[in-house]
Amino acid sequence: MILQKVFQPSAIKTGLESENKEELFEELVDVLARSYAAKPPFPRQKIIDALTRREAKMSTGIAKGIALPHATVEGLDTLRGVLGISSKGIDYDALDGHPVFLVFMLLSPPDDAESHLHALQRMASLIDDPHMAGRLAASASSSEAFALLKEFDSSDLS
Numbered sequence: 001m002i003l004q005k006v007f008q009p010s011a012i013k014t015g016l017e018s019e020n021k022e023e024l025f026e027e028l029v030d031v032l033a034r035s036y037a038a039k040p041p042f043p044r045q046k047i048i049d050a051l052t053r054r055e056a057k058m059s060t061g062i063a064k065g066i067a068l069p070h071a072t073v074e075g076l077d078t079l080r081g082v083l084g085i086s087s088k089g090i091d092y093d094a095l096d097g098h099p100v101f102l103v104f105m106l107l108s109p110p111d112d113a114e115s116h117l118h119a120l121q122r123m124a125s126l127i128d129d130p131h132m133a134g135r136l137a138a139s140a141s142s143s144e145a146f147a148l149l150k151e152f153d154s155s156d157l158s
Contacts (some may be wrong), residue, residue, distance in 0.1 A: 003122050004149045006081035011033035012142035016086040016103070021061075024090055025051050025069065028082045028105045030101070036080065038145070043075040047107060061094025065137065066127055070106040070120065079108045079115045083149075085139055104139040126152055 007075040007079030011030045018024035029047050047075050051070035054060070061067040067090075104123050108116040127133050141147035 002153045003081075003119075003126065003151050004146065006033060006079060006093045006119055007083045007146070007149055009142045009146045011081060012085075012137055012145045014085045014087075014141055014145065016084045016090065017084070018084075018090055020091045021055065021093060022052075024084065024092070024103065025105075028069075028084050028103065029085070031082050032080060032105075033107060034080070034106070043073060047071070047073050050107075051105070052068050057158050060140055061092040061096075061100050062127070063094065063096040063098075063128070064127070064133070065089070065094075065098060065101040066133060067094065067100040067103045068106065068120065068127075069103065070108075070116070072110045072116065073107050074110060076107055076109045079106070079112060079119060080107050081119065083136075083145060085137060085145060086140070087145050102133060 011031060016027060018027045025048050029044055034043050050073045051069050056070045060069045084103040086101050089101055092100040094100055106119055136145055136148050139148060
């Protein structure tokens with residue numbers, strides 16, 4: 001699983017405006033709808049509800065300013081991702097109690113658990129590289145963030 005295939009430039013948003021988790025889910029789902037030119041009926045509320053249900057089990061704000069909200073959603077045709085970057089930090093109720101600056105939202109259809117898990121593993125590899133995660137969190141544009149994902153994919157897969 002190559003991250004640059006999951007997080008296309010149009011699905012990367014720097015300068016997130018959200019202040020909390022609920023606002024964040026809405027903002028990222030709106031990015032998703034625009035980035036994939038979603039045709040009605042786009043399952044916006046279904047996605048937000050799935051993320052909220054998953055989050056109720058345990059926060060996906062893992063630590064070090066990073067969150068990995070993810071869910072399976074009926075009606076999606078394939079694995080989809082949105083990368084959000086906040087310069088001010090988001091009150092996410094993270095496990096370490098700190099604000100979140102880097103958010104990888106991952107959504108998949110229920111029948112594609114393998115791709116979902118593989119993408120989560122790739123994101124975990126990126127997060128384990130504090131230098132790369134820091135550079136990604138400091139990205140000023142979606143093209144800069146996408147270039148870093150390409151760099152990570154190239155270095156990690158070679």
